[in-house]
Amino acid sequence: MTILAIDTSNEMMGLALYHDQKIIAEYVSSNKNQHSTRLMPAINQIMADAHLKPKELTKIVVAKGPGSYTGVRIGLSVAKTMAWSLQIPIVGLSSLQALAYSAKPYQTMICPFFDARRGLVYTGLYNQHGKVVMTDQNLLMTDWLAQLKKDEQKCVFISPDIAVYQEQIIEVLGDQALFADSGFNYARPSMLAFAGADMGAQSVHELVPNYIRLVEAEVKWLEARRNQGNA
Amino acid sequence: MGETMREEHSTYILAIETSCDETAVAIIKDGTEVIANVVASQIKSHQRFGGVVPEVASRHHVEQITYVLEQALTEATMTIEEIDAIAVTEGPGLVGALLVGVSAAKALAFAHQKPLIGVHHIAGHIYANRLQEEFSFPLLALVVSGGHTELILMNEHGSFEVIGETRDDAAGEAYDKVARTMHLPYPGGPEVDRLAHLGQDTLQFPRVWLEEDSLDFSFSGLKSAVINKLHNADQQGLILKKEDIAASFQASVVEVLTEKTYRAANQNRVKQVIVAGGVAANKGLRTALAERFDQTDIQLSIPPFALCTDNAAMIGAAAMVAYQKGNRADWAMNANPGLDLEAYGRR
Numbered sequence: 001m002t003i004l005a006i007d008t009s010n011e012m013m014g015l016a017l018y019h020d021q022k023i024i025a026e027y028v029s030s031n032k033n034q035h036s037t038r039l040m041p042a043i044n045q046i047m048a049d050a051h052l053k054p055k056e057l058t059k060i061v062v063a064k065g066p067g068s069y070t071g072v073r074i075g076l077s078v079a080k081t082m083a084w085s086l087q088i089p090i091v092g093l094s095s096l097q098a099l100a101y102s103a104k105p106y107q108t109m110i111c112p113f114f115d116a117r118r119g120l121v122y123t124g125l126y127n128q129h130g131k132v133v134m135t136d137q138n139l140l141m142t143d144w145l146a147q148l149k150k151d152e153q154k155c156v157f158i159s160p161d162i163a164v165y166q167e168q169i170i171e172v173l174g175d176q177a178l179f180a181d182s183g184f185n186y187a188r189p190s191m192l193a194f195a196g197a198d199m200g201a202q203s204v205h206e207l208v209p210n211y212i213r214l215v216e217a218e219v220k221w222l223e224a225r226r227n228q229g230n231a
Numbered sequence: 232m233g234e235t236m237r238e239e240h241s242t243y244i245l246a247i248e249t250s251c252d253e254t255a256v257a258i259i260k261d262g263t264e265v266i267a268n269v270v271a272s273q274i275k276s277h278q279r280f281g282g283v284v285p286e287v288a289s290r291h292h293v294e295q296i297t298y299v300l301e302q303a304l305t306e307a308t309m310t311i312e313e314i315d316a317i318a319v320t321e322g323p324g325l326v327g328a329l330l331v332g333v334s335a336a337k338a339l340a341f342a343h344q345k346p347l348i349g350v351h352h353i354a355g356h357i358y359a360n361r362l363q364e365e366f367s368f369p370l371l372a373l374v375v376s377g378g379h380t381e382l383i384l385m386n387e388h389g390s391f392e393v394i395g396e397t398r399d400d401a402a403g404e405a406y407d408k409v410a411r412t413m414h415l416p417y418p419g420g421p422e423v424d425r426l427a428h429l430g431q432d433t434l435q436f437p438r439v440w441l442e443e444d445s446l447d448f449s450f451s452g453l454k455s456a457v458i459n460k461l462h463n464a465d466q467q468g469l470i471l472k473k474e475d476i477a478a479s480f481q482a483s484v485v486e487v488l489t490e491k492t493y494r495a496a497n498q499n500r501v502k503q504v505i506v507a508g509g510v511a512a513n514k515g516l517r518t519a520l521a522e523r524f525d526q527t528d529i530q531l532s533i534p535p536f537a538l539c540t541d542n543a544a545m546i547g548a549a550a551m552v553a554y555q556k557g558n559r560a561d562w563a564m565n566a567n568p569g570l571d572l573e574a575y576g577r578r
């Protein structure tokens with residue numbers, strides 16, 4: 001199996017090539033707002049370095065969000081179009097789950113998160129094998145920490161935005177919270193590739209981003225409809 | 232089947248267009264013949280908001296892109312291998328929407344190692360006409376849509392000189408705003424056109440000509456005049472006939488567009504005038520232009536309705552000229568919401 005893994009869902013752009021149960025190339029680069037210009041050149045380079053032609057790929061794995069709406073769409077548009085046109089299977093994985101895989105060595109519950117500004121985070125809870133315990137959501141960190149406190153389980157927090165919330169986490173959870181070494185605080189595209197290797201293919205047409213949030217205009221529209229219904 | 236249909240000496244371009252609220256893919260032969268033309272419209276989704284919401288548009292594009300690609304190949308009974316180049320709208324347009332098409336085009340070109348071509352959306356609108364008949368140079372194009380009102384002079388294929396443009400609102404934008412003030416359903420432009428044919432130009436709104444020799448346009452004053460008239464009537468408890476408001480507004484827009492196009496065509500001694508863009512579907516404008524150019528040697532061309540609104544066939548037609556010029560985009564190609572038409576022509 002030869003897999004190309006793509007993650008442009010957040011600030012780090014990540015690519016990995018997996019071949020015969022090994023990672024043969026990995027590329028990670030902090031890439032604020034440049035996924036559009038840098039993704040295809042990077043794919044071209046990583047494939048050339050590995051002496052692989054596009055037609056030799058047998059699977060695509062992609063991080064489908066949450067994260068930057070535009071970043072997620074660039075990754076999915078590229079991944080879906082490649083998989084569809086090469087007629088190879090595609091797997092879309094939660095960007096939070098991909099991040100959680102980095103913390104598997106900790107043998108505790110894993111709480112990956114991304115800062116969503118104004119006190120909000122994208123987060124979910126995963127077990128030590130990286131399997132979902134609580135599905136991805138978008139909520140206030142204050143509310144999320146209160147929920148975790150009730151659970152009383154030890155949990156390792158992992159996030160590229162860890163610095164924004166570390167103090168608050170310690171304040172609420174004390175010893176219940178663990179923190180990964182700095183080097184683990186980003187999603188590894190190699191882990192995305194390994195995870196995707198074992199997963200069954202999804203329908204390429206039906207694979208869509210995992211935005212979690214509705215568009216502002218849709219929220220207002222739904223609200224207006226609900227009010228009309230009540231009146 | 233595809234294998235047998237493909238003609239060896241022809242060039243087949245697969246084109247993608249996602250600059251606004253249509254997800255479109257087409258396959259064009261030699262820049263002049265439509266082999267497949269698929270448009271997935273989002274109008275129904277945006278209707279509930281009364282206008283295009285950019286983030287919603289981008290979301291729909293990513294949901295639809297592979298479906299539309301597949302449908303285009305199926306319609307053409309071709310495989311990607313039989314395609315010579317991949318083209319995509321590079322700009323102008325909504326950046327998030329453009330990015331989906333650009334990303335998909337790059338992925339397609341990379342996966343099958345095909346040349347990649349970026350196309351200017353307005354060049355596309357003009358080239359829609361080449362799917363119907365060959366160009367005669369020099370040529371004048373009147374491009375009228377929700378985002379554009381421009382007079383463009385072309386002396387040869389792929390070269391564009393903007394000789395007139397709007398200084399404020401685009402004609403289509405004025406239509407949409409007036410329609411909204413009249414509480415007409417979205418999209419309002421076609422509805423204003425329909426009502427205009429049932430009414431009379433009784434309100435005599437101003438015609439804005441600007442400086443004597445200017446080929447530029449201005450529609451914001453007219454738009455305000457219509458809105459003020461409606462508000463004043465409202466306050467005085469008067470009821471204006473919707474049909475007459477639409478007819479009076481349309482008469483002003485159409486007269487200015489027609490007259491300036493006629494003037495520009497004569498000044499530049501063009502052989503052909505092409506009307507392009509969504510507003511080219513407007514019946515009032517089509518009729519007025521047809522009458523104005525009737526007794527002249529200038530050939531007036533207006534593409535069929537389906538090729539006036541956004542589609543990918545027009546992008547494929549324009550891409551053929553770029554392909555012949557040897558213009559190729561690299562893997563770093565980006566969506567460019569402010570892409571300049573004249574600069575695009577100098578590539």
Ligand SMILES: [Zn+2]
Nearest residue numbers: 352356376541
């Ligand atoms: Zn357009």
